[in-house]
Amino acid sequence: MKISTLILAAGKGTRMKSKLLKVLHPLAGKPMLWHPIDQITQLSDQKPVVVVGYQADAVKQTLGDLAEYVVQEEQLGTGHAVMQAEPLLAGKSDLVLILFGDMPLVTTKTLSALIDKQKNNPGPVSMLTVIADDPRGFGRIVRNDRGEVEAIVEEVDCTPEQRAITELNISMYCFQAEWLWKHLPKIPISAKGEYYLTDAVSLAVAEGFSVNSLILEDPDEAVGINNRVHLAYAQKVMQRRINEKWMLAGVTITNPDVTYIEPEVTISIADKAEAEDILLAELTRALDALPAGKRVMLKLTLPEKPNLYKSLADHDRVMRVVALSGGYSREEANSRLSQNSDVIASFSRALSEGLSADQSDEAFDARLAAYIGYFMGITDNCCGAMGYNCSSKLGRS
Numbered sequence: 390m391k392i393s394t395l396i397l398a399a400g401k402g403t404r405m406k407s408k409l410l411k412v413l414h415p416l417a418g419k420p421m422l423w424h425p426i427d428q429i430t431q432l433s434d435q436k437p438v439v440v441v442g443y444q445a446d447a448v449k450q451t452l453g454d455l456a457e458y459v460v461q462e463e464q465l466g467t468g469h470a471v472m473q474a475e476p477l478l479a480g481k482s483d484l485v486l487i488l489f490g491d492m493p494l495v496t497t498k499t500l501s502a503l504i505d506k507q508k509n510n511p512g513p514v515s516m517l518t519v520i521a522d523d524p525r526g527f528g529r530i531v532r533n534d535r536g537e538v539e540a541i542v543e544e545v546d547c548t549p550e551q552r553a554i555t556e557l558n559i560s561m562y563c564f565q566a567e568w569l570w571k572h573l574p575k576i577p578i579s580a581k582g583e584y585y586l587t588d589a590v591s592l593a594v595a596e597g598f599s600v601n602s603l604i605l606e607d608p609d610e611a612v613g614i615n616n617r618v619h620l621a622y623a624q625k626v627m628q629r630r631i632n633e634k635w636m637l638a639g640v641t642i643t644n645p646d647v648t649y650i651e652p653e654v655t656i657s658i659a660d661k662a663e664a665e666d667i668l669l670a671e672l673t674r675a676l677d678a679l680p681a682g683k684r685v686m687l688k689l690t691l692p693e694k695p696n697l698y699k700s701l702a703d704h705d706r707v708m709r710v711v712a713l714s715g716g717y718s719r720e721e722a723n724s725r726l727s728q729n730s731d732v733i734a735s736f737s738r739a740l741s742e743g744l745s746a747d748q749s750d751e752a753f754d755a756r757l758a759a760y761i762g763y764f765m766g767i768t769d770n771c772c773g774a775m776g777y778n779c780s781s782k783l784g785r786s
Contacts, residue, residue, distance in 0.1 A: 390508060392433040393482035393566065396425055397470045398490030399442030399461040404616045410444040412490040413451055414620060417627045418651035421614060422448065424493035424627075426455050427652070429486065431497050432504065438477060439490065440470045466583030467560065468576040471569075479570045484508070487586070488561045494626055495561065495610045503563050503603050512598035513568035514590055517561040519611040520604060527557035527611075528587060530602070538600040541587045556604070558587065559611040568593075627652075665697055676706045684708045 402411020412422040419427075422439070429437050441448045442461040449458055459473045471487060478485065484507055488495065499517070507515040516538070518530050524544060529551050531540040541558045542551050569589065576588045593600055605611055609626050612619065631652060632645040640656050642648045650656075679685070686709045701707055 390484060391435070391482040392484045392486060392504060393435055393478045394429045394433050394437040394486045394488075395471065395474050395478070396422070396429075396437055396439045396456070396488055396490050397467060398422055398448065399440050399445075399464055399470055400491075401443045402491065402615070405620075406617075410447060411614065413444070413447060414614075416493055416614075416620065416623055417631070419653075420451050421493050421620075422452065422490040423455070424652075425488055425490060425495065426452065428495060428497045428500060429488075430455075432486070432501055435482065438474050440473055466579070466581075467586040468573065468584035468588060471586055472573050472584070475570050475573065478566070482566050485564045485566045485569055486562075487564070489613065491614045492559070492561070492610075492612065493614070494612050494623055496607075499603075499605065499607075499610055500561075503561065506601050506603050507563035507565070510599070510601040512600060513565040513572075513593050514598075515563045515601035515603065516590065517559050517611075518556050518602050518604050519559055519608050520555050521557055521608050521611070522555060524552075524555075524557055525613070527559060529554040530556040530558055532556075538590070538602055539594060541590055543585075543587070557611070559605070559613075560586065562586070562590075564589070669697055669700055672701060673704065676701075676704050679706050 398412045400411070405411045405414065407414070413420045415421070416424060426437055426439075436454075437456045439448065439452070439456045439458050440461050441458050442464055445458070445460050457477065459477055461470050461473045464470075484504065486500065486504060488500070495517075503515055503517055519527075521527075526544055528541045528543045529547055530538060531542055531551065531554065533539040544552070547554075572589055572592050575592055576584045576586075578584060590600055612623055612626070614620050614623055628649060629645070631650050632642055632648055635650065635656055636642055636645065638656075676685075684706050686707075702709070
């Protein structure tokens with residue numbers, strides 16, 4: 390069964406109070422819109438289609454060939470946005486999955502379940518809903534005595550009884566493609582002069598079809614980002630998910646609350662030889678970034694590594710390499726790391742930016758000692774003290 394995917398991303402997002410389009414704000418190191426695209430590329434062989442409007446060129450330049458694009462010149466509602474994609478998608482698939490670019494926390498697992506729900510639905514549409522005490526402006530799901538979806542009532546139109554309903558429409562749908570394209574022109578214009586996709590659901594109910602629904606297990610997947618508070622919350626959720634994925638895969642993260650790993654980072658389990666190669670490359674990069682004319686003495690707190698010592702000693706920024714009596718014990722290394730946590734915490738910046746002229750050789754030595762200690766297995770607590778860089782470079786079981 391062929392599936393087309395459509396992401397609505399034409400709005401301005403004025404509540405972000407930014408010149409940057411809402412769906413281009415960074416989230417976990419990627420534009421917000423990248424995340425739903427990444428999720429749905431695992432579900433369909435077809436490229437997703439993104440409906441753009443405001444700053445359309447910026448979206449295209451940012452995402453490039455990750456998607457195809459159609460332009461909604463006037464923002465006349467969600468139903469109108471879907472109408473713009475008909476010339477590109479009609480006749481190309483059996484199902485059309487529709488979601489929003491400002492809801493980046495929805496997962497592939499959930500979207501796949503929604504598609505499966507519609508595959509087994511004789512009716513034209515299946516939809517995602519969520520149970521939540523805070524409605525956040527979402528429409529309410531009204532069900533009949535048989536528990537079937539009877540209507541979606543927008544919050545502004547709710548009666549007091551309907552406002553008390555806790556099942557909410559999050560506006561993610563999977564439609565029978567042929568039915569959708571046939572019925573879009575039947576969507577009535579609202580009092581605001583707009584066309585709403587929720588009215589397509591009403592058309593299905595009016596024709597006597599059963600509308601299937603899937604209730605989210607994780608309410609966080611329904612979070613829509615409208616302002617920077619929402620963005621910060623989404624960042625926290627995504628960070629937690631990524632860190633938990635790696636910890637369950639065997640990577641030790643001692644303080645996940647302050648550990649940041651981007652979604653495309655790959656963590657591999659390296660043996661000692663591989664670790665030494667990675668370490669040498671990173672230390673060489675840090676040395677290369679030193680200000681012109683600055684040279685340092687390296688104090689290595691690890692068991693003898695002649696090849697590593699020689700490679701570092703040959704670097705033109707290194708005056709001398711000193712091995713400290715065969716390397717510290719794990720307990721001694723841990724103690725030294727805790728004593729130097731202030732310089733360790735900024736080591737990741739030293740790698741990417743180089744040391745400024747006013748930073749001492751001693752500070753650089755402490756950072757190198759911490760870095761080497763972690764990578765070569767002398768200590769386990771460097772990762773938490775340094776933040777995230779060490780865990781994004783190499784995972785150890």
